[in-house]
Amino acid sequence: MNPVITCTNLTHHYGKRLIYENLNFSVPEGRILGLLGKNGTGKTTTINILNGYLKPSGGECTIFGENIRHINPITKQRIALLIEGHVQYSFMNIEQIERFYASFYPKWKKEAYYELMDLLKVAPRQRIANMSCGQRSQVALGLIMAQNADLLILDDFSLGLDPGYRRLFIEYLREYAKSEQKTVFLTSHIIQDMEKLIDDCIILDYGKILIQKSVSELMDTFKKFTFKIDDAQPSLPADNEFYNPAVYRGNGELFTFQNKEYVEQYLHKHDIEHSQLMSESLNLEDIFIGLTGKY
């Protein structure tokens, strides 16, 4: 299958500050891919570059095979965009904004929008500026669904949403994307609930990609190991296979894609007295913390 988005050797600096260097990734058709990372790792930078709001310092990105710096307006019709914070034309009301966007998109599905709007308890003449953050997110989502694009790019859609609306948003979006076979590229800094939405994830750390895998593979293979050790052991020696090994009050913990045997060999090799070695499966949020660390 052709990738919908490809980025090769993407590099960006703000002034002298390096955001990341030589990033390579692609988004396959029909998948929901989440770009996850802590604040400041360059998630929004990537979205801005993809939408042509930022000229990268180096590298190249294509969407539907076209260079994103000069994308054809016809191709743009196939891309829907949700801006960080569900920003929309808040000086319009829900009817005006629907009328506005409808004329730009030949495949516009008015019903998809009003279906969602009916769930909101807002008057048709109420200005978007006077709505709650959750209501605004639904308006933005409704517009994206009505646009009926092939690719959806969502920048930090969870920002400012309370858990109810976040859940609503996720459920609606997943159902929509899967039934209509849409490709979705999204970012989030809240990982909670994300496993219910995304198929694949890219986890960004400062300056690089930590991992790009499907969520199911990640949840199957990434484990946390805990064990009890002697108080005298202040820290664990580094190992390339381990993420964020730590000791806290005699409890050792480490994260790895390796199995239990590998961990036992490791502890043995370094003569670390231990007991109660246990592995546990993790949810996506814990995997994220395990990979990127708490700090």
Place this chain on the structure above:
Amino acid sequence: MSKTYKIIYYILLTAILAWLLPWFYNLATLKKERTPFTLYSEIIEDFAMINVNQNEKDLRYTDRKGDIYTERQFDSILPMFYYRQLVTDNRLPDTIRGVPVTASKIRRENFIFRTRPLDINVHHPELYSLLESRSKRVDLTMPDDVFRLTKNGIEFIDMESNQVNKEKSALFQSVFQQKEVAFPIRTIAGNPTNRKEYDEGYLFTDNEGKLFHLKQMQGRPFLRPISIDADVQISQIWVTEFLNRKYFGFLTDVNNQFYVLTAPDYSLVKVEIPPFNPKKENMTIFGNMFSWTVVQSDKKDEILTAIDAKTLTAIDSMAYHNADKDKTGLASYLFPLQLSFTSTKDKFFYPRLKDFSYRALALNLVLLVVYVLLFRKTKFSTTKLFKSLSIAVLGVFAFIPALLMRE
């Protein structure tokens, strides 16, 4: 599009700096040197002047030779100008140069005439008030109509109704035809005000260059062709209406010769002064029964000519060279040119480039080198070449925007 506008913005900023930098510089440094107030004295037969020192309080009364006078002495060597002081002090002589004088006679004979380029280089609405010059009242009154000169005639418009007064227009038009005025009118001058002693209406030249005198007398047109030398092509006219009633007006021709149209005989007499271009120079005439002091000045020089009031020939002359220049001369090293939009010589707005200076080229080259060094890491482009050329020619004006617009 944005590339074009990058250049446009650069040009705009350069133009703004070419205007504002010299403006600020001149504001900070320029000091206008005042020339001494000077008049020709018919007593000492020389120019006498008041030198004003820098503190503006210390006045020095001298003549051209350098003899120093007291204020009292100065009054008496210029009795025509200071006659009121002399009358107050009871010092006015009975005769001057053998001519019996009285205060009222001096007053009647004196006049001051002023013309500035600012009053000539201006858009005037082409509507003219023609006063009644033979009214039965003592004071002149403004008429309730105005006239306009069209391609082939004259018409009067009643101001209250904003309608053409057909009757009056036809009356004047017939007289214009009778006197064979060739329309359209080229130059016309008058003083449409009632704040004067008497009214002489208008002097004008027609399309063939003929000179006419137009007045309104008891509602009837007075139109008199004035025969002048066919070689004289009038370019500027002033109706004088001085108390002495000796002249109808002053005129200049296309060769910048200055003439008086004498009254009541309508003869055109050349005044022996250097060429005078009223569009570029100021002129002030202090006239009295014996002589005129004619002051012609432009930005650089002030030329004074003493004229015999009877013969209108030159008696004497002198000149001041104004130091109306940037004293340090620094501006000529900083700015290759200066842009301004207005002038003290006209009431028009348009861009004017002046004060071109080759001396600024040195600074231009230094700035060009600095620019090339600063931007040596950016790759070559036509924009960069354009900016380099601009800096070479326009120097600091183009250099600053290049820095400001650095990415």
Place this chain on the structure above:
Amino acid sequence: MIKAILYKEWIKIRYLFLLAAVILMAFTAYCQLRIGNVISLRSAAHLWEILLTRDNTFYEAMRYVPLFSGVLLALFQFVPEMQQKRLKLCLHLPLPQNKIIGSMLGFGVSLLIILFVVTYLIIFLYLNPILAPELISRVMLTMLPWFVAGIAGYAFVAFTVLEPTWKRRLLNILAGVAFIRIFYLSGYAEAYNQVIVWLLIITLALAGLSFLSVSRFKDGVQ
């Protein structure tokens, strides 16, 4: 699609447009009331005499009103676009970028021109029975730079608001102040006659400076 963009622009500025129209009309009415007073308290001849001999037009109170209208219109049109970087929405629309920005600017400038032309028409209709054509043209030509300044005000405020960085915004403001100053440099009647058409053309061309701001916005200049 262009129609939809104009619809969006109209929603943003419709109340301000009405307000600007009311302000312009109010000032026009005020000035004309004063002219009416001169005629009724003195005479029409007195009015003519003043216009013939002085640089007064009786509309001096309106000097800065078009500029004010232009500045406000641009603020109301472009500040909402820059709040939360909403301009991104616009630039994402499936149209060439220059077409989008061009139609936004064109709409604003056209509305201003409509306002100004209507104002001029009202002034002309009022003066036509009172004054000779020479004087009407004198009044209108003297006022013309103030109205072109209104367009310049719009152009430079749009240019400044759409600019992404504060440093450059400051430069744009200074350039705008200097450029607009030009229209108020000479207080003499009809002083701008020779160049006003050129100034208008230059001003309309400078309305496109916003393309530069948008291009910087798209490059993500910070």
